[in-house]
Amino acid sequence: MHTRSAPSPVGVVTACAAFVLIGALQALYGPVVSAFRADFGIGLGTAGLALGAHFVGGVAGVLVHAGLSRRFPARALLAVSLVVMAAGGAGVALAPRWPLALSAALVAGIGFGGIDYGLNDLFTRAYTRRGPAMLNILNAHFGVGAVAGPFLVAALGPHRYPAIFLGFAVASLLLVPGLRGIRPGDGRAPAGATAPGATAPGVTAPGVTARSLALLAAFVTVYVMNVGIEAAVGGWEPTHLETIGHSAAGAASATSVYWLMLTVGRFLVVPLTLRWSDRTIVVGSCVGAAVCLALSAVPPLAAVAYAGVGLFIAPVFPTALPWLRRAVPEAREAGAYVIAASMIGGVVVPPLVGGGITWTGVAALPVLLSVLNGLCLATLWWIIRAQRTGSPSGEAGPARSGCVRTPGPGSVPKRP
Template sequence: MTGATKYLLLATGLAAFILLGLAQAIFGPVLPVYAKSFGLQISSVGWLLSLFWGGCLAAVIAVYIFPSHLGPKWGLALAALGTALLALMHSWALVLLGGALFGAGYGVIAAVYNPRVLSAFGPRGPAMMSLLNAIFTLGAIAAPQIFLIFDRDPTLTFWLFTGFAGLILAVTTVMGDTRVEAQAETGVLRIDWPILGFAALGIGIESSLVGLGPTALVIAGQSEEQATGLLSLFFIAYLIARLSLVFIANLVPAFLLYITAMTLTGALAAGILLGGDPALLFPLMGFGCGFFFYGAYLTGLMRMGSSTRVSAIMLGAGLCGAIVLPILVTQALGFLGPKGFFIILASLTSALLVAALWAAPRLLRRKSL
């Protein structure tokens, strides 16, 4: 790989990961608007979030099966097509298709840029890959603000995303070949089911907070504008958590961070149920969410090995949680009153905390026996 190609890979990767951050944070504010525009219940529009993550999961599987055929251009093209359909708002069916295609683009981008940047920069690869995942949060912080600037108009917002994806795609056309060989497999793969479960539920909670949190805040009495602004504050706390990993990752076991994050998130949800101010407590949940993926993912790699197959399995488990849990939450919201989301959140985090404490002696050991 030439020097120019290497740095174009990094530059387009940084821009693409900002797009991923925009994607993750936009559905929370936009779901109530889609519900009003198409005359749907929240339980119905919640399918958009699950189809987005379903497209992402399908793309991750496809990249794993065809690692040399799907690259950055495919991911950006799918993202541009998906956001264009979301912007058109021609029908609810096309909006759902747009969400699935946008998710597929998200999955390809996430699956191909990380290993390619890691390989391209040699000893500096881990630092460059960390930079990609940190800048992701900038897009997540910006998305709600862009939505407010456009007066909560999904059409203008998603056309901007389409233009941004198209611009990055245009730059990748002058980039050389960035493909790397898949990491070789050695030994017998032993699945550690408990850590897969913790990964699925942890990322499912994160997806629910991001995708449904603003809607839950509106149901609890916040205005839609306030809820959108609180999501930006949530992602600022999320960014602080991600950046803190640079300093504490080598000092604190990954699964202990998962337990701490679950404890904090559950305590904040309980605080809202006991009368605490959601405008203060909801953004702080972003700090706990910032550790969910790292805590489960790294524990899985340490337990089962750091091969490509294990990485794909851990990512797939998290995506399964991101697909299923928001749908289950939306189906239950209508039966639990104005703070129903936080009842579900407090109950689920409490149950997970008990399970995590029970599993901790085994999962804190490095290798599966």
């Protein structure tokens, strides 16, 4: 097994710090809605457009970064993304009118998307055996920022959002020098080496086939459902808990625990990724989430069950990326499509669940979420079958076993 060029410790620390920042950025807009309304004289719905602009910019940032990744090194694109994100954050802080603040949120989102995709893609390519572990560590820091951002707003007060966004912009710029830990060749195989799923030097890579497109569409479905469930639980859990008898304060606290479990779950799964395959962890996580969603329909267990949903669903996003790259190696920008789709899922699915709640009642939330998770499991089952039937031996290729075998004397450890 070849070793790819990986970021230095400085590069890894910088990447994790960048994910703390993008997690905080995404989580800042909700707590400062009241301050936006007071400063710009706008309604609640209009103020909520800031988060929508952020996600639209995020999708654009992902696609632009992916399109430019063949022409420019990762370090240069990440530096530009940090600068763009800083400019957007400063714009939100200093904008004299709401349209300018909204445009600044869009710009900040573009930088956000570039960082999100660029670092996930870099870690996917740079690490082979430790890929799922490193990706979970990276994405866990997103959760750290998402938890810390609202606490910062609560401590300083929503009315001080200009200072918070300016501080965010400065922090983004301070990370640029740390990108020296990401070398121009990071994420690329050394000369003469072949990446998993890639063709050998001098061999023409196969084109994207109908089967590859079907697999890519299946992974997009998994990501849309996964992030959609994640956002829908965070958005509708308080309402459901209050409906079944919890106090407003208790429901809010339980939701905070849910978001905390999304972070803790990614840290806890790291040692498991060194023993179990990415495929096994993703499927096991979705099965665990299914059990917890079913238990959330039982009022005395609901709050704890939702925390379990966060714990189980946490590893799916980062852990499925290496599986995707192995399943569709000929689609170089496959990661961009699923990350962009996940952002769309986070925006679209919660309102759809809200529509279902309007029709069926809040008590049906666990059922609606279970249906989405069932679709996710069915899609994973199809992906596994498609990989088995598509390989010459009839097996699922590198992900055949759920557990890494203990290497014999003199052998090189290898992750499935």
